[in-house]
Amino acid sequence: MAIDTAKRAPASLIFMVLAALAMLAALFSLTNGAYPLGAKDVVSLLVEPAAAKPAAHMVFFDVRMPRLILGFLTGAVLAVSGTLLQGLFRNPLADPGLIGVSGGAALAAVSVIVLGGSWLSGWAVLTGRWALPLAAFIGSVLTTLLAWRIASRSGSIAVATLLLAGIAINAVAGALTGLLTFYADDGELRSLTFWSMGSLGHASWEDLKIAGPWMLLALLLAPLLAKPLDAFALGESVAGHLGFSVQWVKGATVLLSALGTGAAVAVTGLIGFVGLVVPHLLRQIVGAGHRILIPASALAGGVLLVAADSLARVVVAPAELPIGLMMSLLGGPFFLVLLMRLRIGA
Amino acid sequence: MRLIGILLTTLLALPAFAGGASNEDAKSSRIVSADGAVTEILFALGVEDQLVGVDTTSKYPAEVNQLPKVGYLRALPFEGVLSLAPDQLITTEEAEPEQTLQRLEQVGVKVTRLPVAQSPEQTLQRITAIGELVDREAEAAQLTNELQAVFAEIDNKVAARTSAPSVLVLLAAGGHGVSFGGSHTGADALLKAIGATNAVSNIRGYKPASREAIISANPDAIVVAESSPGQFRIADWPELAQLPAWQNGHRYVGDSMLLLSFGPRLAEALVILDGILPDTAMAGSTLASSHGD
Amino acid sequence: MAVLSVTQLGLSLGRSQILQDVSLTVEPGELVALLGPNGAGKSSLLKALAGELAFGQGSIELFGRDIRRWKGAELARQRAVMPQRVDVSFPFTAREIVALGCSGLTVFERNELIDYLLQRLGIGDLAERLMPTLSGGEQQRVQLARVLAQLWNTRGQRLLLLDECTSALDPAQQQTVFSLLRELAKEQGYSVVAVVHDLNVASCYADRLVMMAAGRIVEDGPATTILEPGLLDAVFGLKARVLALPEGYPVVIPQT
Incomplete structure (x- = not known):
């Protein structure tokens, strides 16, 4: 048989492995952290919650649990958005950042951090504790809609223009963010630096309540796009010939990515690389078909982020590394190795 | 698959050094x-x-x-x-x-x-x-009394002064460039405490310093706060070095935590800064010696 | 009822007129070859028929209904399109590509159909190969299999729009493909509109030849009337002899 025949593990095996990894990552994440609450303590905590110290109780139920769920959802949503957008743009280098999601979120977040006490004090008062995440969410969705608006001509969207519009909007948002940074004081500067490095450290049930539904919505609806995105791999016109409503697919893809990523970014800050690396890596293992790729990306993205977050909170304990930083630290070199291996293989 | 294996081993190996909180007797x-x-x-x-x-x-x-x-x-x-x-x-x-x-x-x-x-x-x-x-x-009472004595002396000197000297504060942090300490900063507050005016009070917050602005500020004295020792090199800033204040020794380069933290070393900081102001340059030594009693 | 009926179609991109006053009818079971020099408007006509290009004047009716009143999914069951070039952006296998054309089948039925079509096109052993590892001709046949799969289980009228679907194939493979198309037309009643470059292939397999030049249809008829030295010279600038074969169709022999 020819050597080029695609060697792929059966999908069921891959999902079993990913599910097992997810379980492992979850267990690891729940039993590790700066606070001494290991597997044994967790078991006794679960068996006899009343007997536990209030601190241990809080660490497990109000810190590690929401953190695990938020981490998993965020990783899943970032990876799935990456998969969707790579499929839409027919480019393995696309990620949610490209359509302006992160640029818009960053601009909105920095606006709140820097202007929250002055021009935007009304917003800050109105939204209270949610001033920043809400602004980031709105910012990311608005910039995406703007890119969409620019790329649409008489009801149809030019995908290449959408990409360019996203890049241009990112540049403008980046410049405005820079301008605000210039006016920021020392403390604000540190705050926005930390925001841009992402963190799951403040994850709470409230965060999950406001961001979770959007992320779940994106994750649950994404598989519906599997078949149309397969068709998109042959080009927009072929997808149309095959009977898919091309405009609808484009709209749904961009909207789901923007909502999901926007919600994730709003509560965690900027976390890069997941959306780029996970789909790219999985395509080598499970193939390019989106029916498998989308759910596999969700699982793998979740596992990756939970694992990275677990590392982030133990390597410099009792302090924590920002998760976005951790991802780029791990993901960057990993991606490079992958690229070099592919080149050698080719 | 091999990579997943590596990831797994790393994950499993981690608990060994994680969660090592100190358990010494409280x-x-x-x-x-x-x-x-x-x-x-x-x-x-x-x-x-x-x-x-x-x-x-x-x-x-x-x-x-x-x-x-x-x-x-x-x-x-x-x-x-x-x-x-x-x-x-x-x-x-x-x-x-x-x-x-x-x-x-x-x-x-x-x-x-x-x-x-x-x-x-x-x-x-x-x-x-x-x-x-x-x-x-x-x-705490003893410490505050000691500090208060120094603060009182500084206050006396400020009161005796006929005009407020202008001081330029530069913050050297990170590898590149220096920042002006403008209004609404700890640097500005420090200058108020020694009865000096900020040479760059028109700037708000800490902002990157430009060479031209350094020349035009032309202060009576210069303070450089370094976030780590030796970070600031005057050779990189000829504009600063040619200012009369720098030439005449009305300058201080030192630790930013000493200067800007407003802690127990504030008295020390104030004495040092007071010492570099032009009209009190001579009085500086007497103040330092009188500090003890 | 005609499968395809184009009336006085006019189409312009920017300021240049691409198609002008094009009228064309295709009946069930007909294999029509679109001929003409580069830039004559063959591909544009095919794109207009595929609904990819909005046209200014005239009308296009597919299966008796205005093209603009068809829903994409509905039309896809009766009409399939093979573009000149298809780039696959991710490493799909040949089987996955053909599967895109299959809908409403069980996994077993689908695989059976895919294997059958690939077999018929002479690439039966390439089903599990990744597209980027296939040669141009192999990829082209995989795409053709996808296009055929799309209409395979449809009842009633079917229309294939093919733009140079054998451009990367050698003569024997070309023969395989056009024999299959002819079989589908004659036995299953498919209507086929194919842009063809090889005049002799058109002559051998097509029921009708439509000769285009400068955005217009110059001649429309059987090979015996279209493949005529005077017309070939006028349209292509081709100096050729045309011989009538005992099989009943002419053959074009370029002259030095």
């Missing part, structure tokens, strides 16, 4: 300090052995480097702080996130958020407050 009270000046005050009050963790802004005295660091005071990790099993966390209003502080309180950690001190008066209040928090009222 003394009367275990304290985490999340502010450089607060840490300095705790050392000055002699309760350093109760200190079980500090934030990354705590750099003085050198002994703090042996303590566990809980990260930056604007991004305090709940689990990280809690893992040190503190009885109290002393920090400032700058501390974040709100949620971490609330949760710490909920599990019985006494969290105190002191106002940000930016004047001799507020510094004294802060010392007194911390003295009460750690049961060292007497030591």
Whole structure:
């Protein structure tokens, strides 16, 4: 048989492995952290919650649990958005950042951090504790809609223009963010630096309540796009010939990515690389078909982020590394190795 | 698959060095300090052995480097702080996130958020407050008295001065360039305390310094606050070196924590800065010698 | 009822007129070859028929209904399109590509159909190969299999729009493909509109030849009337002899 025949593990095996990894990552994440609450303590905590110290109780139920769920959802949503957008743009280098999601979120977040006490004090008062995440969410969705608006001509969207519009909007948002940074004081500067490095450290049930539904919505609806995105791999016109409503697919893809990523970014800050690396890596293992790729990306993205977050909170304990930083630290070199291996293989 | 294997081994190997919280016998009270000046005050009050963790802004005295660091005071990790099993966390209003502080309180950690001190008066209040928090009222009173004596002398000299000299404060942090300490900064507050005006009061906050603006500022004295020793090299800044103030020795280059933290070393900072002002240059030595009695 | 009926179609891109006054009817079971020099408007006409290009004047009716009143999914069951070039952006296998054309089948039925079509096109052993590892001709046949799969289980009228679907194939493979198309037309009643470059292939397999030049249809008829030295010279600038074969169709022999 020819050597080029695609060697792929059966999908069921891959999902079993990913599910097992997810379980492992979850267990690891729940039993590790700066606070001494290991597997044994967790078991006794679960068996006899009343007997536990209030601190241990809080660490497990109000810190590690929401953190695990938020981490998993965020990783899943970032990876799935990456998969969707790579499929839409027919480019393995696309990620949610490209359509302006992160640029818009960053601009909105920095606006709140820097202007929250002055021009935007009304917003800050109105939204209270949610001033920043809400602004980031709105910012990311608005910039995406703007890119969409620019790329649409008489009801149809030019995908290449959408990409360019996203890049241009990112540049403008980046410049405005820079301008605000210039006016920021020392403390604000540190705050926005930390925001841009992402963190799951403040994850709470409230965060999950406001961001979770959007992320779940994106994750649950994404598989519906599997078949149309397969068709998109042959080009927009072929997808149309095959009977898919091309405009609808484009709209749904961009909207789901923007909502999901926007919600994730709003509560965690900027976390890069997941959306780029996970789909790219999985395509080598499970193939390019989106029916498998989308759910596999969700699982793998979740596992990756939970694992990275677990590392982030133990390597410099009792302090924590920002998760976005951790991802780029791990993901960057990993991606490079992958690229070099592919080149050698080719 | 091999990569997944590597990831797995890493994950499984980690618990070995994770969660290594100190379990030594708790003394009367275990304290985490999340502010450089607060840490300095705790050392000055002699309760350093109760200190079980500090934030990354705590750099003085050198002994703090042996303590566990809980990260930056604007991004305090709940689990990280809690893992040190503190009885109290002393920090400032700058501390974040709100949620971490609330949760710490909920599990019985006494969290105190002191106002940000930016004047001799507020510094004294802060010392007194911390003295009460750690049961060292007497030591705190002694320290405030010593500081007060110096502050009073400085005040006298300020009152005796006919005009306020203008001072340029530069902050050297990071590898590249320096920043002006404009209005609404600790640097500005420090200048008020020695009766000087800010040579760049038209700038708000810390802003990157341009060479032209340095020349046009033409101050009576120059202060360079370094975030680490030797960071500032005058050879890189000929514009500064040619200013009359620099030429005539009305200058000071030193540790930014000493100058800007508004802690127990504030008196030292004020004396140093007062010493470089042109009209008090000669009086500086007498003040330094009179400080002891 | 005609499968395809184009009336006085006019189409312009920017300021240049691409198609002008094009009228064309295709009946069930007819294999029509679109001929003409490069830039004559063959591909544009095919794109207009595929609904990819909006046209200014005239009308296009597919299966008796205005093209603009068809829903994409509905039309896809009766009409399939093979573009000149298809780039596959991700490493799909040949089987996955053909599967895109299959809908409403069980996994078993689908695989059976895919294997059958690939077999018929002479690439039966390439089903599990990744597209980027296939040669141009192999990829082209995989795409053709996808296009055929799309209409395979449809009842009633079917229309294939093919733009140079054998451009990367050698003569024997070309023969395989056009024999199959002819079989589908004659036995299953498929209507086929194919842009063809090889005049002799058109002559051999097509029921009708439509000669285009400068955005217009110059001639429309059986090979015997279209493949005529005077017209070939006028349209292509081709100096050729045309021989009538005993099989009943002419053959074009270029002259030095």
